[in-house]
Amino acid sequence: MAAWCMMARHRGDLLGLRSALSDRLLPVLVGAMSFLAALALGGALACANLAQSWQGDTAAALTIQIPQPADPDAGNDGTRLAAVQRALAANHDVQDATVLTTAEMNRLIAPWIGGDAASLGLALPAIITAQWAGSGSSDALAAQLQQLSPGTVIRTGAIWAQRVATLTTSLQGCALAVLLIVALVAAAVVAVATRSGLAQLRDTIEIVHGLGALEADIATRFAGRATWLALAGALGGTVLAAPVLAWLAWLASPFTGPAHPASLFNLPPALLALLPLLPACAALIGWSTAQITVRGWLRRLP
Amino acid sequence: MIRFDDVWLRYHHAARDGEAEALRAVSFEIEEGGFRWLTGPSGAGKTSLLKLIYLAEHPARGRIEILNTRANRLTRRDAALLRRRIGVVYQDFRLLPQLDAYDNVALPMRLARRGEAQVKADVTEILRWVGLAHRMHARPDELSGGEQQRIAIARAVVARPRLLVADEPTGNLDDEQAQRLMLLITALNKLGTTVVVATHNAALVEHYPFPRLSLENGRLVHDG
Numbered sequence: 001m002a003a004w005c006m007m008a009r010h011r012g013d014l015l016g017l018r019s020a021l022s023d024r025l026l027p028v029l030v031g032a033m034s035f036l037a038a039l040a041l042g043g044a045l046a047c048a049n050l051a052q053s054w055q056g057d058t059a060a061a062l063t064i065q066i067p068q069p070a071d072p073d074a075g076n077d078g079t080r081l082a083a084v085q086r087a088l089a090a091n092h093d094v095q096d097a098t099v100l101t102t103a104e105m106n107r108l109i110a111p112w113i114g115g116d117a118a119s120l121g122l123a124l125p126a127i128i129t130a131q132w133a134g135s136g137s138s139d140a141l142a143a144q145l146q147q148l149s150p151g152t153v154i155r156t157g158a159i160w161a162q163r164v165a166t167l168t169t170s171l172q173g174c175a176l177a178v179l180l181i182v183a184l185v186a187a188a189v190v191a192v193a194t195r196s197g198l199a200q201l202r203d204t205i206e207i208v209h210g211l212g213a214l215e216a217d218i219a220t221r222f223a224g225r226a227t228w229l230a231l232a233g234a235l236g237g238t239v240l241a242a243p244v245l246a247w248l249a250w251l252a253s254p255f256t257g258p259a260h261p262a263s264l265f266n267l268p269p270a271l272l273a274l275l276p277l278l279p280a281c282a283a284l285i286g287w288s289t290a291q292i293t294v295r296g297w298l299r300r301l302p
Numbered sequence: 303m304i305r306f307d308d309v310w311l312r313y314h315h316a317a318r319d320g321e322a323e324a325l326r327a328v329s330f331e332i333e334e335g336g337f338r339w340l341t342g343p344s345g346a347g348k349t350s351l352l353k354l355i356y357l358a359e360h361p362a363r364g365r366i367e368i369l370n371t372r373a374n375r376l377t378r379r380d381a382a383l384l385r386r387r388i389g390v391v392y393q394d395f396r397l398l399p400q401l402d403a404y405d406n407v408a409l410p411m412r413l414a415r416r417g418e419a420q421v422k423a424d425v426t427e428i429l430r431w432v433g434l435a436h437r438m439h440a441r442p443d444e445l446s447g448g449e450q451q452r453i454a455i456a457r458a459v460v461a462r463p464r465l466l467v468a469d470e471p472t473g474n475l476d477d478e479q480a481q482r483l484m485l486l487i488t489a490l491n492k493l494g495t496t497v498v499v500a501t502h503n504a505a506l507v508e509h510y511p512f513p514r515l516s517l518e519n520g521r522l523v524h525d526g
């Protein structure tokens with residue numbers, strides 16, 4: 001470290017940076033940027049988590065609809081329902097196949113026709129729900145069931161899963177754009193604050209420059225101060241964002257898993273790992289922006 | 303040591319009507335350990351010439367050698383390092399307002415990374431020399447013009463520069479202080495420091511008959 005940096009530590013603020021690079025506006029603005037960045041980061045990770053759990057569930061869900069389930073099947077070995085059940089049981093890719101009971105059926109259709117479906121004499125299909133554990137598509141199974149019991153339909157969640165994936169990607173793109181903009185604004189804030197500090201200290205800098213101070217030393221003094229202010233602001237912003245994130249996570253918990261009380265410890269571990277990086281990034285932005293700004297400005301001196 | 307070869311200086315913001323050049327075709331040489339008065343009427347270009355010597359301006363044309371180094375070819379870092387070997391007393395002092403007298407004088411030594419023990423010894427001694435040891439903790443705005451000038455002089459010589467450049471160093475001093483200052487400068491000169499002093503003080507020039515560079519209207523009209 002440069003001699004006069006060390007001297008400044010002994011003797012306080014040599015250039016008068018403490019007043020020229022004020023400890024108010026810069027940390028507050030950088031803090032606000034970090035707050036936004038933390039929310040964007042939380043949003044991006046929440047999207048990823050939601051997408052992952054939804055995609056898993058939705059893509060794997062199979063719903064099999066068997067019209068006239070009590071009719072004999074194609075081979076005349078029993079009812080269509082029994083034939084389909086046997087086929088599902090024999091298929092290793094199908095798990096948890098369950099026939100909906102009459103009560104469950106009634107509950108499903110009650111909003112539309114009300115009361116007891118059987119009493120209306122409707123010919124209701126049988127419905128089997130299952131999970132698809134296979135890696136490929138379920139088209140072959142659909143063809144097999146169609147043969148056993150004409151009219152049987154399989155619905156899978158694959159198409160929905162794909163839509164969710166697309167939505168997630170675009171949301172994550174938005175979050176990334178927010179992070180980028182927030183970083184650029186933070187850099188601009190540091191640059192403007194540094195330039196105003198330079199303007200205030202113009203005479204002082206010209207004097208130490210005339211005495212032979214190295215430009216790297218001058219830039220390093222500014223960068224040190226800017227780094228400290230950006231770091232302090234970003235720490236504040238991130239710490240303020242943490243409880244907000246915990247609250248948002250709690251709001252979203254019905255979609256993501258069992259409801260926990262709102263607490264920092266229920267934030268996704270990835271987010272907890274990434275949050276401390278925000279102040280580090282802010283410090284880096286402060287350091288590099290101040291260095292570039294000061295070195296550029298010093299070019300005007302002889 | 304110092305060598306000017308057909309040097310021209312033009313200020314960027316100078317008026318365009320005719321006399322745009324502050325220095326025109328200036329050539330001279332100062333030997334190692336030499337002493338020169340720099341004289342001439344106000345506006346003749348004395349400060350401009352000194353600025354070229356202490357690397358605060360670049361010539362529009364010509365070749366400049368300072369401390370046996372080609373000034374035009376320096377990297378910015380080397381220019382900074384060369385500046386550390388040149389002591390400058392500015393016409394307007396240029397003390398750092400937020401530092402007290404002691405720290406102002408200590409600045410060049412600390413830039414040169416001298417140890418604090420040596421800084422203390424040398425700064426205290428030089429402050430005694432300029433008669434301001436008792437004012438070492440005063441800030442520039444608490445000092446009179448003459449006192450500020452003496453602090454500026456102390457700062458210029460404290461790091462024992464190879465070259466001392468002084469612009470009107472006696473401008474704000476009474477006769478006794480001016481004599482005292484000349485004693486200090488001639489002592490440094492005897493120890494090998496090359497010295498250039500710009501002044502209006504004819505009595506001083508007469509009292510110390512060193513060779514003289516004289517400027518008029520940006521041209522060197524006398525050398526010797």
Ligand SMILES: Nc1ncnc2c1ncn2[C@@H]1O[C@H](COP(=O)(O)OP(=O)(O)OP(=O)(O)O)[C@@H](O)[C@H]1O
Pocket residue numbers: 313314315316324342343344345346347348349350351393
């Ligand atoms: N920064 C500048 N920009 C434009 N013109 C300048 C600048 N500094 C000096 N000049 C002009 O250059 C000429 C020489 O100025 P300089 O300061 O060198 O004179 P000087 O001999 O030191 O005068 P004085 O004895 O009054 O200090 C003057 O005409 C002045 O107006």
Ligand SMILES: [Mg+2]
Pocket residue numbers: 348349350393469
């Ligand atoms: Mg002058």
